[in-house]
Amino acid sequence: MNDSYELQQERAPETEAFDAIILGAGVSGLVAASVLVKQSSGRIMVVDSYDRVGGNHLDWSRNGFTFDVGSLIFQDDSPLVKHFPELLEHYVHIHPSWGRLNPQRKITTYPISVKDDIIAAGPLVICRIMLSVLAARIQRKTMRNAKDFAAYWIGAYLLRRSGLENYMARFYGVAPDHIDLELAQKRMLWIKEHSSLTNLLRKMWKRRSPAQIAPPNKQLARPKAGYSALYEPVKHTLSQSGVAFRLGIDIAKLEKSAGRFVVTSSCGKTMAAARVISTIPINIISGLCGLAQNQPLQTITLISLYFSFSGNRGFAQSILYNFSYEAAWKRLTVYSDFYGSNEGREYFAVEVVANEIISSIELAEAEFRQHVAKNGIFDGDLRLEGGHVLDNAYPIYVHGAAANARQQIDILKQFGIESFGRHGAFNYQPTARVSTLEAEEALNYRHPDAQPA
Numbered sequence: 001m002n003d004s005y006e007l008q009q010e011r012a013p014e015t016e017a018f019d020a021i022i023l024g025a026g027v028s029g030l031v032a033a034s035v036l037v038k039q040s041s042g043r044i045m046v047v048d049s050y051d052r053v054g055g056n057h058l059d060w061s062r063n064g065f066t067f068d069v070g071s072l073i074f075q076d077d078s079p080l081v082k083h084f085p086e087l088l089e090h091y092v093h094i095h096p097s098w099g100r101l102n103p104q105r106k107i108t109t110y111p112i113s114v115k116d117d118i119i120a121a122g123p124l125v126i127c128r129i130m131l132s133v134l135a136a137r138i139q140r141k142t143m144r145n146a147k148d149f150a151a152y153w154i155g156a157y158l159l160r161r162s163g164l165e166n167y168m169a170r171f172y173g174v175a176p177d178h179i180d181l182e183l184a185q186k187r188m189l190w191i192k193e194h195s196s197l198t199n200l201l202r203k204m205w206k207r208r209s210p211a212q213i214a215p216p217n218k219q220l221a222r223p224k225a226g227y228s229a230l231y232e233p234v235k236h237t238l239s240q241s242g243v244a245f246r247l248g249i250d251i252a253k254l255e256k257s258a259g260r261f262v263v264t265s266s267c268g269k270t271m272a273a274a275r276v277i278s279t280i281p282i283n284i285i286s287g288l289c290g291l292a293q294n295q296p297l298q299t300i301t302l303i304s305l306y307f308s309f310s311g312n313r314g315f316a317q318s319i320l321y322n323f324s325y326e327a328a329w330k331r332l333t334v335y336s337d338f339y340g341s342n343e344g345r346e347y348f349a350v351e352v353v354a355n356e357i358i359s360s361i362e363l364a365e366a367e368f369r370q371h372v373a374k375n376g377i378f379d380g381d382l383r384l385e386g387g388h389v390l391d392n393a394y395p396i397y398v399h400g401a402a403a404n405a406r407q408q409i410d411i412l413k414q415f416g417i418e419s420f421g422r423h424g425a426f427n428y429q430p431t432a433r434v435s436t437l438e439a440e441e442a443l444n445y446r447h448p449d450a451q452p453a
């Protein structure tokens with residue numbers, strides 16, 4: 001027998017009403033919630049498919065070993081801390097150092113070493129480097145992509161010889177001549193800075209004092225207990241201000257109805273608000289809203305390998321970049337340098353950008369082992385403790401991707417959704433600092449303690 005209409009109405013789940021719903025509880029979503037509280041924007045709900053806040057700041061621990069998906073380092077002067085000062089007491093103060101495995105199988109300075117990459121190469125190579133830079137400057141051909149950009153500043157010869165070209169391909173997931181120029185101009189300014197003649201000469205001849213070399217701020221890592229210990233207090237502060245959280249839920253759809261947005265979870269629960277702020281991937285939010293996408297945006301899948309090790313690791317730095325000509329791994333971070341070794345074993349995480357060949361933890365591990373053996377690092381007992389595959393880790397900037405993303409953000413805007421953040425703006429935000437500032441900007445907010453621009 002069918003239930004009466006009255007009975008059905010009684011059983012229908014109630015729609016929870018809010019003034020704003022924020023999708024995503026990463027740094028962008030948390031800062032958005034903090035800003036809305038400060039702007040007195042009424043009842044706020046934060047929704048995430050993870051069962052905890054902090055977004056893709058992900059850790060993994062087992063048997064006394066503790067890893068992150070990648071190299072995650074923070075600073076005490078970050079604007080994020082202005083929103084959430086409670087973070088500060090939970091961070092661990094660290095002293096990281098950065099190195100790079102170059103194509104000549106040498107561990108040297110990151111991102112480039114004048115001594116090892118240029119001077120040690122001998123007069124013939126120096127001449128080739130100089131001629132190549134000269135040729136690039138004289139030709140001054142129109143820059144069309146990231147490779148042209150880098151070659152203009154350091155010359156095609158040094159770009160190849162230093163391994164920077166290979167590292168760029170590894171990092172961005174496509175060959176540098178397929179990377180959008182817009183990204184290069186925005187995110188690769190360091191190449192220009194490092195290669196300007198005056199800077200180069202200053203580096204070569206001027207000895208800097210230790211105070212000048214030291215970073216101006218404190219470098220921090222999450223507590224050994226993991227990211228939950230760092231971000232739970234943030235969730236608590238926001239909850240105290242009236243922000244509600246629905247974590248660990250799958251969103252099934254997002255519709256517009258009677259001038260408001262209705263979010264339906266896969267278990268049929270609904271919540272509604274006049275305002276939706278999205279910090280989740282554009283492809284996902286567009287799909288949930290049923291909005292057409294001409295071309296889906298491509299993102300990196302990041303494989304993280306978690307190793308423990310006993311023996312001679314062959315380098316002193318805590319973070320090592322792979323600038324060699326081979327292997328898909330791009331960077332490794334020695335976490336035991338930050339948290340201490342475990343039962344005499346060091347431990348580190350390796351970031352590998354997945355590609356058509358290296359598409360699983362097993363394949364990434366096999367290739368990494370082969371590569372480090374060939375390059376004489378990690379001579380000893382290397383044990384894989386675990387691994388993680390992260391989809392949508394960051395955007396891939398193939399030609400036209402930035403324009404495509406802008407168009408899709410515009411379509412979302414016309415639909416009424418504000419989209420920002422690493423995924424929401426399809427913008428490679430390298431740090432929580434950048435994510436915070438861009439979230440503030442998107443919401444027309446300036447923190448009263450912010451440094452003058």
Ligand SMILES: Cc1cc2nc3c(=O)[nH]c(=O)nc-3n(C[C@H](O)[C@H](O)[C@H](O)COP(=O)(O)OP(=O)(O)OC[C@H]3O[C@@H](n4cnc5c(N)ncnc54)[C@H](O)[C@@H]3O)c2cc1C
Pocket residue numbers: 023024025026027028029047048049050054055056057069070071072073074249250251279280281284302393420421422423424429430431432433434435
């Ligand atoms: C490998 C790696 C290294 C990094 N290194 C540093 C570093 O050294 N220093 C630093 O300051 N920052 C670092 N970052 C942080 C990063 O660059 C950004 O600052 C920050 O993570 C971006 O925050 P976000 O909120 O925009 O995105 P995210 O943190 O990615 O958050 C997006 C959220 O959206 C949620 N979501 C996705 N789809 C859905 C869905 N369908 N429904 C509901 N929720 C959904 C996700 O679960 C996630 O919580 C690193 C990040 C990574 C991944």
